[in-house]
Amino acid sequence: MWARIYSRFLTPVARINSRPRHSTLIIPIVLNIIWISFFLAAFCTALFKLVFLGDQQVFAQIMAAMFALSKSAFEIALGLTGVLALWLGIMRIGEKSGFIHLLTQGLTPLFSRLMPDVPKGHPALGAIVMNISANALGLDNAATPLGIKAMQELQSLNPNPETASNAQILFLVINTSGVTLFPVTIFTYRAQLGAANPTDVFIPILIATYMSTLAGLLAVAFVQKINLLDKVVLAYLGGFTLAVGGILAYFSSLPQQQMLEQSAMISNFILFSLVITFILGAINKEINAYDAFIEGAKEGFHTATTIIPYLVAMLVAIGVFRASGALDLLADLARIIVHYFMLDDRFVDALPTALIKPFSGSGARAMMIDTMKTMGADSFAGRLSSIVQGSTETTFYVLAIYFGSVGIKHIRHAAACGIIADFAGIVASIFIAYWFFG
DSSP states (O other): OHHHHHHHHHHHHHHHHHOGGGGGGHHHHHHHHHHHHHHHHHHHHHHHHHHHHOOTTHHHHHHHHHHHHHHHHHHHHHHHHHHHHHHHHHHHHHHHTTHHHHHHHHHHHHHHHHOTTSOTTOHHHHHHHHHHHHHHTTOHHHHHHHHHHHHHHHHTTOSSTTBOOHHHHHHHHHHHTTOOSOOHHHHHHHHHTTOSSTTTTHHHHHHHHHHHHHHHHHHHHHHHTOOTTSHHHHHHHHHHHHHHHHHHHHHHTSOHHHHHHHHHHHHHHHHHHHHHHHHHHHHHTTOOHHHHHHHHHHHHHHHHHHTHHHHHHHHHHHHHHHHTTHHHHHHHHHHHHHHHTTOOOGGGGGHHHHHHTTTOHHHHHHHHHHHHHHHOTTSHHHHHHHHHHHHOOOHHHHHHHHHHTTTOOBOTTHHHHHHHHHHHHHHHHHHHHHHHHO
């Protein structure tokens, strides 16, 4: 029986490996395994509690969780509609006002030196920088097509079409490290789940995503022997590091309560200033900002309704996993290990988000929501899960989508460097959460 079950999981993966053009199917299979595992683990744990511990209410609790969380998922998605419409409308103004083009011009000199194999003026550089700029602004729908276009342009320079080139690996790792300047989705969920100040995680996310990106870049540079001492590269990295270092130095000089107040004030000032910048850009370009907002807001409404099935699927799976006691069992095991090293264990409740994030964006998002619903949006775990969610991207999803789009079979050091970036982002998130909210 177990051989048949194993072959059901293994066979699709084997088919995918033999057809590289369809490697994007890896992620649905991984997500399918994760989703099924939640239910099977919940059933086995509940059966053990019933038979050996005499808990006759455990299955009733599981069924109650299924109904309650399916209703909750719909209510969350419905409540997101207005906030998503607002922010996607604002982001559409920024997109049309030329903000991406401005970022592209600013970052092109850096990437032309980080990717010496790409000729100056090649279309790949423009697509790469536009993709990263769109990701930084949270424009996911614009970023993915640009990323695929960039990977296709890089593939045209690849002497070994089935093996990832150095430039392709660097581009992918920077994507997986999740450079995020405007984490709109996280603010949206925090607002919907009752956070007193939904944007209070903004500066912690900025610091964590910088640490993640820097770790990924250093890992790739070490393997590929990229010259990080180039004057232009040093100027960019030095500028970014000074900015982050300045933020760290400023907040480290403040008492914790004042640090929280200052962080919230500066975050809100920066975010609203960005909104005003987008509007002024639209005025300068003689673009109808109102029409652009309405266009983006319509997309926000569509996005909110689209995520309902995915949110129901993942929240119900996590709900039965928690109601059975399986999640508490894993958390208690992690706490035993943490206590052995005499460490604070409050970060354990946010670990599920961190562990699922490299494999599934929707799974990690559902874990973040579940943590905020269970512990509170303004709890330590709720804030930490939000920072983790914003610090990195979904490594294996990005790898499958971008490499699968051009038929890459041999990924070389791409996954390892991406995981290094993920790990750095998670560790940085934990330390930053204790610093700001501990």
